[in-house]
Amino acid sequence: MNSLYQYTSNLFNTTNYSRLTREAGALFHQEFALNCYVKLPLFFNDDSFAILKTEVLKIFEQHSRRRDFNMKHEKNTPRHLSTVSGIAVAEHSQIIPDLYRDSQLIEFLCGIAGTQVSLVPDPFDRHVIHRLEKIGDVHGGHLDTYAFAFAIFIESPPAEAGGCLEFVPHSMEISDLDTPLAKRVGHNVGDCYLMKTNKTVHRVVPLGEQLKRTNLIFTYADDETININMSYSSQPLYG
Numbered sequence: 001m002n003s004l005y006q007y008t009s010n011l012f013n014t015t016n017y018s019r020l021t022r023e024a025g026a027l028f029h030q031e032f033a034l035n036c037y038v039k040l041p042l043f044f045n046d047d048s049f050a051i052l053k054t055e056v057l058k059i060f061e062q063h064s065r066r067r068d069f070n071m072k073h074e075k076n077t078p079r080h081l082s083t084v085s086g087i088a089v090a091e092h093s094q095i096i097p098d099l100y101r102d103s104q105l106i107e108f109l110c111g112i113a114g115t116q117v118s119l120v121p122d123p124f125d126r127h128v129i130h131r132l133e134k135i136g137d138v139h140g141g142h143l144d145t146y147a148f149a150f151a152i153f154i155e156s157p158p159a160e161a162g163g164c165l166e167f168v169p170h171s172m173e174i175s176d177l178d179t180p181l182a183k184r185v186g187h188n189v190g191d192c193y194l195m196k197t198n199k200t201v202h203r204v205v206p207l208g209e210q211l212k213r214t215n216l217i218f219t220y221a222d223d224e225t226i227n228i229n230m231s232y233s234s235q236p237l238y239g
């Protein structure tokens, strides 16, 4: 599975994203500053995405744990999903932690964010896998501990099946979700997004059909959050 990194220069979709530089990322900065969110459709080239998908699904099948609880820290919003912790991913994958640390990817994300994007100190939270798959599965409203999430859609149900991402740019109030202030966005397999997750309340809307919604999620810090050693959510979600 080291093959992904034998071809680093071809990792990303060079048709859509010609060079992964800070300058190329900066083309998205205005949109990111406005919405706290940028979608990056078909971010990887087909071959590297296929390798990544195979790796994520293999690790998920072997190391995921079902989680059903309400998050006390976040007004008891519900969590009904399966997860793989960053620690388990690091133990069983080479390519996922390598991709998380990829200097081209981080430079590109720095350009989008308009600030320094750094690896997070909490090893449980760094690179995680989430899957919603049962009717009613949900990742309830919350803010993240660290500043940024870069999410990769490995499997995604059609929009009418539920499971879309909902967020309220620049709002830290859970009560703003499910109001006219909220934006709802669907994603196709292969889409990615970057979100300012500690200043933008967000959730995954409940699944209405029995279909898989599987994300690989990379968590990054900004200068304000780099010194937080542990996320409030890492033990309940990944411990």
Ligand SMILES: [Fe+2]
Pocket (backbone or CB within 6 Å): 142, 143, 144, 149, 197, 202
């Ligand atoms: Fe989040």
